Amino acid sequence: MRRALRSVFERIDRFFDIAFTPAWNPMQQLGALGWFFYWIVIVSGIYLYIFFDTGITQAYHSVEYLTHEQWYAGGIMRSLHRYASDALVVVVFLHLLREYVLDRFRGPRWFAWVSGMVLLWLLYASGISGYWVVWDKLAQYVAIATTEWFDSLGIFGKPIARNFLNHASLSGRFFTLLIFIHIAAPLMLLFGMWLHIQRHMHPQVNPPRGLAAGCLIMLVILSLWFPAMSQGPADLDTVPSIINLDWFYLFIYPLLDHYSGTLIWAVVAGGTVLLSLLPWLPAVRKREVAVVHLDNCNGCARCVADCPYSAISMVPRTDGLPFEQQAAVDPSLCLSCGICSGACPSASPFRRRTALIPGIELPAFPIQAVKDMILSKTQDLAGNNRVLIFNCEHGLDLAAAPMTNFAQITLPCVGMLPPSMIDFTLSRKYSDGIFIAGCREHDCNFRLGNEWVQQRLARQRDPYLRERVPAERFTQCWAGVSGFKQGLSELEVFQERLARLSPPARQSPESRLRDGKNAECANA
């Protein structure tokens, strides 16, 4: 089922890539859109609170004033407040489903997943309490149903639903408590959102401006076209029979009319616990985490800057070498993506005097092994369009491509590839071109691998690809798992292009032997 859902997500992604460009693709901006909608809710909420009267009888009239008398500002703000809250629910659930389908919730990512579960509760507490304060018929229904639901827990001495028995029983103090909840819950939600992204380096909390502008314009037009309205003043002497529910927040309430409150509590609490345990059902089988080789670490901190999960930090030097700091890996945060070794300046295959051991690398996938594979896999390629593909194990796989004259090296993430490896392969004539195939653009399995590769190859991010590497001899294809057709076509075009270029001299058997010996020396 997850595979089918993944295929559905990728198809939607492809459509959105065309309509929005990969950089603006809303499906890849769900978290950032969540933040954006949250801020709209907060700003509109502050405006509404300025005019809102917290008295029981005055609350409804103050909201009506905002809706009708001040429709041009207060009315729009009220509608924005509602629709942005609803949009927040939509993107939150899509975000949750997407991370599940793409298997991005296990291992060290459990923290974001579990904190997300807590956020769901806070989101619903914020939204549902918002419907109370309007004190219309919907508010009356929600307030009574909610308090009756809480009473089913049996934790209150006297049922709190008694506060809504009739007109006389509702106290102003209790109503003020509801308003306090509606202010406190969103603030706690904000704190939770901040915690949620704490383990991410460079978290994206702002969507691209164009996408944000599009969403805001859509919400404003919707607010003008279909403004949020109250459903008549609350009257505790009557029972609302037909109610227009906001199904995004209140979908569970009709169930309370058919099943016991305790059963519904068991379902929502059990569901939350089950979802929270998903990262360990089963636990991910992870590669060994990155290790630091102090002999080759000069404390440059490039790995710290590139690690997408803040798993590396700089600590005082412990080995007496004349550097102030050294890298240290936190195993509980490391996802074993190898991006750190791609960032390490000492991961250069040109080294001859010492073994190819970078300052930091994956023990199960050392940089020396990458060099060895370059030497061995390109051995049988011939002609003037020999292509070496570096692909990501979570991204596009072209191993089954029908054309010949290419070899593929699969890395945990293409961000693990040091740019010097491309220089080495081309300058030593092991192939005529390099084809980098990874996850879909802006959808890297390890968040930032694609971005760092693009910037390194564009000479915008350290370690830079050397200027001498001819741009026409390497290309990137961010087609993702389902982009086989696209990858095939781009590989074909690339091979044709290479064939038209004047071929570089082939690697002499002697120099191949020399590089191989260096590799053996390093292995020894």
Place this chain on the structure above:
Amino acid sequence: MPEIWRMILQLPFYLAFALLLAYLSQQPAYQHQDPGHALIKLSLSHAGEHKEECRRLTPEELAELAPNMRRPISCNRERLPLLVEIVLDDNLLYRAYLAPAGLSRDGESTVYKRFPVTAGTHTITARLRDSNRLEGFDYEHSEAISLSPQQNFVIGFNADTGGFIFL
């Protein structure tokens, strides 16, 4: 692709999103209760009598107690459960023994119940027993009432004002 085409392609997405928000934020309407029905809510909180009557301690029993604990009267804290009955037009709507709250069963017994009934004229009888009598009730109130559709009718209780209150 020219920017204008891209924007045109984006429009269906924004439109679909807006329609989804507009529709599900209010529709489909939910019928919480039949519009022809009224609602009777029973809500009471009352402490039953003590399960055992207080008794005077004998001089021997007093002598066994520490000097500062020698109260002549001993009262068991536990209270009796309430028996509550609601009868609507000779049909028993609700009958339950309500246990007192608290670990020592010395608190008030509480009930909060909702009963949707058809609108119209009904005779409602509410009865409550809070003593250890075996037959009959300590409080009873009966009244013919006319319930209009969607009316919220509350049956409350206050022993100080004579028992049941129909609101």
